[in-house]
Amino acid sequence: MVLSTIIKNEWRNLLRSRIASWLLGILFILSVFTIWQATGKVKESRHHRQESAAYMREKFTGQGEVNPHSAAHYGHYVFKPVSTLSVLDNGVNDFTGVSLYLEGHRQNEAAFAPAQSSSSLVRFGQLTLSLVLQVLLPLFIIFICHSAITRERETRTLAVHLAQGTPLRTLVWSKTIAYTVLWIAFLALNLAILWLMTRSAAAPVSTARLGGLWLLYAGYYFIITALSVLVSAGSKSSGNALLTLLFAWLLCTVLLPKVTANLGDNLSPLLTRTELEERISTDKKNGIDGHNPSNERTQQFKDSLIKAYQVSSPDSLPVNLDGLLMQEDEEYNNIVYDKHFGTVQRLIKKQNAATAVSSWINPFAFVRNISMALAGTDVYHHFDFAGQAEAYRRVIIKTMNEAQAYGGSKTGDWEWTVSADFWKKIDDFSYQAPSVGQALQNNKTEIASLLLWVLLAVLLIHFGSNRLSVNL
């Protein structure tokens, strides 16, 4: 029997099965519901943040004639834009802050994570399309594919296939292809609906990212289908195959993700907030090398200014010393913050490496991480936003300090103000999301394991199928 005949036959059988049609129908309704519901949420969230950002910008540019240093203390708020693809995968969004307070002297982190206003229900996760695609559809694949070969064995048709000269490998290939094509079609349909529903969004879905997600999930379904059919081919009964696959599903989707995340946490524990603040404070005070106290730094800077301007004392400087000192302090603090926040980010990356490495044994790990990266909702996108917001903070604080220094005020004159239109000259914050290539930079291990899993599945079917015991 040729490959195409088996594929068509398999599709026919599946369509005839009322349970399978019902389950697939329910999954489809569920996925459309999640897209519809998440689209509404994303729209609402985006609207709020855009409104808030515009309001804060208005406040910032409309603060009028104020002392620039007072304005640095009043600060400014920027808001993390909502990724349209969070309709598909909300990633870590519930656990990361949505706004960042930019002020003089200190670097803050994004605050007000939604999970902080929620009960522990938030720990059960959200019913999103990613949950359907990563967890529920694979379960459905297992329910359908566990009996792909055992059914043939139990109904004695396997012997007929083999007698007709169809090798077990062809049978396994045909069934794998038949089912994978169905899941990919289901996936394409869902992504098309998502694209249609978010077409009018302020930030339309990136085709490259959507294409990447399609490829990712297609590969994932191929792996699960191939393994399910192979387990079916190697099992004595459908029951055995089902129980083996269910155990693997639970292990991969429920147990391992939690175990690896906790293991990462144990292996590379983060600093406590007090430790971090102490270290920052010590470095600010004693210098980053511990031998450069802040008062000495200040004196050296004053001396360098006196020399540069060729004056006898700081009071004779033609510029406002306060502004220059504050900027000098900012520059030093920036080095301190880069050092310590860099350490925190490196530790988080190290913790996440445990999950990334687990993708060699757990396909769910790579699909979860790459999906979040492509949807722009992983922790690295959050770091990217925080980095860009911090760069913006440094620009506005420098602008304010320079206005204080060179704007025409005298040292010690804290009542001096800039003109009301000064604030309008400072550009607004605009977050630029990384390209697909940049977004996937942190997921090299996961991409490698995806490719390896696909290769492994192909090799197992090609070279392993015929070696399986036929057990007629």
Added chain:
Amino acid sequence: MKNIFTYEWKLFIRNKTMPATWLLMFGIGLYALYYGRSFSDTQLDTITKIDTAYQARIQTQLQRFSADTTTKEGMSDYRNVHDAYMNEWYTRPMVWKQPEGLQALSLGQSDNQPFYYNLWIYNNVYNTRQPELRNPDKLLAGNFDLSFVIIYLLPLLIIAYSYNVVSADRENGLAGLLNVQGVSQRAIVSGRLLFRCCTVLVLALLLSIIGIIINGVAMGAAAGWLGVNVLYILFWFSLVYWLTASGQSGAVTAVKLVSLWVVLLIMIPSLFNSLQKINEDAKMEIAEASREYGGKIWDMDKQLLADTFLLVKPEWKEYFILKNDTNDLRSVAYTYFTVYNMNRVGRGIDSAALQQQSRLERFNYVNPVFATQLLYNKLAATELNNFIVFREAASAYQQQRYELIAQKELSGEKLTPASFQAYPKFVQPVTGLTAGDWFRSMIPVMCFMLIALLLGNYYWKNNAHKK
């Protein structure tokens, strides 16, 4: 029944898979206890460091009351320590939420909420923008505590033990023999389920008792915890009793049970979570309160600010008459209004979050797993409401200190060692559950259990002839 138990016991011992999975789950449970304990230990360690540093600051301040005023530095210390406001700046009072013993068993939201606050007057508990450092990926994955093992993994053990409780006899050819002997299959299955239920109960209770002992949990909370264990396990066995009553093959029953597990543990809770509304406007309001009020109030005309302040605090008028230093007036009024506004907004946000939690609890009748998790967390004082109560208490304590300091500042009263030591102490709010609360929380689980048992009985009666 005795024969069934003896048979089941022999089967349990002879079958290598069952004891192995039991031991594996026991090992997983021990890891969960270790994980929870290490989390609590880290918190306790942080608290010790905070407390040590705080006590050291208090001692330093007390010593400054007798500072050597012949030196410039000593003079400055002496002046500052007698000034209530400056003294507060140097003291930087800290409060923390002492972890309950059960926290190590059910971490709840404790990794997602601040558990200590620096109550320096200008800080605000509702605007503590930066709680402990956490990895968002780890928060997403959740904690591997004992409540996770009981809620997520024990039902899987129950399914693995019981999915073939009816079909195994048929598949082994024993069903016919048992029928010939005239033994009721329902009685046999009930006996078997009871035995298997006991093995899972022993596991859950053993792990819980170990956790209770090593974490020094109070008797009442321990009893509440153990009671939840028993009911939750009985709830799952009642579902097994219902779904095995149809007498279908083991594989079909396993599929049904796993599907039910997916629905109860993944789909229903995640659906309710997706439907909850997070009000981003509220967060915007606190950002606004922090940025806007601060600037506006500070830039107000000093006289206008003082007059406005006296409208809300007329009892402080005498201090204002005494005080000539307008900077002090401005400082006190500024702090009052800023703190007042931030607290107003913050309490509003917390109150909305509590209302949301209470709305969600109404749906626990269709979300029994969350009802169980919620009760575990409440017993361990790690639920959102516990942190909100702590936050409110911290805010009230800060307000109490502020009033005292502001009065001293405005009246010109010098702080003395005695009055400093007589400052009020922070009292940890009590958020314990009553037996009635416990019972009400478990009603959804009990209802589910009852329905499953009734359905099971119904199917056993109607399908008796098929088996």
